[in-house]
Amino acid sequence: MRKALLLITVGIASAALIIAISVxxxxxxxxxxxxxxxxxxxxxxxxINDIDSKYRFIPINESANVRGxxxxxxxxYLTWDExxxxxxxxxxxxxxxxxxxxxxxxxxxxxxxxxxxxxxxTFSDIIVEKVLKGTNIREGDTxxxxxxxxxxxxxxxxxxxxxxxxxxxxxxxxxxLGPAELEWANGLIAYGTGIYTRYFIIDDRxxxxxxxxxxxxxxxxKVDGKPLQEFIDxxxxxxxxxxxx
Numbered sequence: 001m002r003k004a005l006l007l008i009t010v011g012i013a014s015a016a017l018i019i020a021i022s023v024x025x026x027x028x029x030x031x032x033x034x035x036x037x038x039x040x041x042x043x044x045x046x047x048i049n050d051i052d053s054k055y056r057f058i059p060i061n062e063s064a065n066v067r068g069x070x071x072x073x074x075x076x077y078l079t080w081d082e083x084x085x086x087x088x089x090x091x092x093x094x095x096x097x098x099x100x101x102x103x104x105x106x107x108x109x110x111x112x113x114x115x116x117x118x119x120x121x122t123f124s125d126i127i128v129e130k131v132l133k134g135t136n137i138r139e140g141d142t143x144x145x146x147x148x149x150x151x152x153x154x155x156x157x158x159x160x161x162x163x164x165x166x167x168x169x170x171x172x173x174x175x176x177l178g179p180a181e182l183e184w185a186n187g188l189i190a191y192g193t194g195i196y197t198r199y200f201i202i203d204d205r206x207x208x209x210x211x212x213x214x215x216x217x218x219x220x221x222k223v224d225g226k227p228l229q230e231f232i233d234x235x236x237x238x239x240x241x242x243x244x245x
Contacts, residue, residue, distance in 0.1 A: 002014070013104050014221065016099060030101070033164060041070070044121050046097070046125045046142050047144060047187060047188060047189055048099075048123055048144055048188060050187070051181075051185055051186075051187050051188050052116055052186070053068050053172045054184050054185075055101060055188075056101060056102060057099045057100065057101045057103070057115075057123070058099060058150075058151050058154060058204055059100075060098045060099060060100055060150065060151060060157075060165065061154065061155070061157070062167075064151065064154075064155055064156055064157040065155060065157065066156075066157055066158075067152060067156045067157065067158055067211070068145035068158040068159075069158065069159055069160070069161040070119070070148055070149050070158055070159065070161060071080075071161060072148065072158050072160050072161055072162045072163060073130050074162060074163075074194050074195065074196060076196050076219055076220055077196060077197075077216050077220070077221060078220050078221075079221075080148075080221060080234075080235070080238055081238055081241075083175055083196075083197065083221060084133070084175070084235060084238045084239055084242055085174070085190070085242045086175060087133070087175040087176055087197065088134060088176065088177060088178065089131075089133060089136075089137060089174075089175075089177075089178070089191060090131075090132040090133040090134065090173070090174065090175050090176070090235060090239070091126070091127040091128050091129070091130065091131055091132060091134065091137070091143075091173070091174050091176065092128075092129045092130040092132070092171070092172070092173050092174075092201070092228075092232070093127055093128045093129055093130075093143075093171070093172060093174060093184040094123050094126065094127050094145065094169070094170070094171045094172075095124050095125070095126055095166045095167060095168050095169065095170045095171075095172070096126070096127050096142070096168060097124065097125040097168060098122060098123070098124045098125075098158075098165070098166055098167065098168055099122070099123055099151075100120055100121065100122050100123070100150030100151030101117075101120070101122075101123060101150070101151075101185075102118045102121075102150075102151070102152060102153075103119050103120075103121065103122050103128060107204055112161060114220040116213070119148070119224075120147060120148075120150040120151060120152055120157070120158050121146055121147065121148060121149070121150055121233045122146070122147045122148075122150035122151075122165050122166070123144050123146055123147075123188075124144070124145045124147070124166040125142050125143075125144060126142065126143050126144070126145055126172075126174070127140070127141075127142055128140065128141045128142070128143060129171075130166070130232070131237060132173075132232065132235055132236060133239050134176075140231070141180065143179070143191055144189065144191065145166065145174070145190065145191050145192075145193045146182070146190040146191065146192060146193070147160065147163060147165060147193060148160050148163070149163065149164065149165060149174075149215060150165065162195060162215060162216075163194060163195045164195065164209065164215055164216075166193075167197065170200065171200070171201035171202075172198045172199060172200060172201060173198065173199045173201065173231065173235070174191075174193060174197070174198045174199075175193075175198065175227075176191040176192060176193055176197070176207065176208070177191060177192035177193075178190065178191040178192050179191050183243060186235050194210075195209050195215060195216045195219070196218075196219045196221070199231070200212050201228055204227065204228040204229075205225045205226060205227055205228060206223050206226045206227075206228055206231040207223055207224060208221065208222050208223045208224070210222070211224055236237055
């Protein structure tokens with residue numbers, strides 16, 4: 001199976017990790033922001049709202065200071081058949097809530113001092129409008145999509161050097177990996193996404209990311225304004241051809 005493998009390097013010359021851990025060292029596990037709402041048994045409620053408060057989730061601040069970039073390794077699929085076959089879930093959905101979480105990992109020595117470092121992630125609630133492929137998922141469900149990169153604290157952010165953080169109100173056709181439970185957050189079930197595995201919907205037309213942001217130009221599977229229903233029909237035909245739901 002052919003794939004283009006892109007290895008993206010760290011985006012700040014002085015080492016983004018060191019920049020990030022300098023900020024992260026002030027992280028306080030007792031300073032927690034909780035989200036209220038519903039039970040995880042409800043299809044329309046995000047499981048993230050019901051996780052034990054030992055995990056810290058904070059709103060995404062789009063005007064936050066960028067304090068580092070996180071290296072990414074991404075697959076660019078060369079055919080639509082490959083893209084469809086290798087993803088367990090394909091949906092049409094809208095982003096309704098976005099928040100970040102910092103996962104503390106360890107301590108390292110930096111300039112003679114111990115500092116904590118961690119990896120920020122971003123979690124987005126997606127309301128499912130249509131299911132093209134997937135099991136145990138229905139229209140109207142709310143699912144969680146995870147991205148690498150996000151808030152370090154209320155004022156600082158570390159971004160993926162290649163992907164773009166989802167924003168509330170955006171609509172997508174998403175080719176997703178998972179779902180899977182996260183090792184560090186018992187009970188949090190999330191799907192995986194990448195810049196080459198989701199397509200913008202604007203005015204019921206579909207676009208690959210490079211036409212909306214100045215990123216994602218390495219995607220061989222380009223779409224520039226195809227009508228949404230036509231795009232759905234094309235993907236559905238591939239699903240039926242390569243192995244169904």
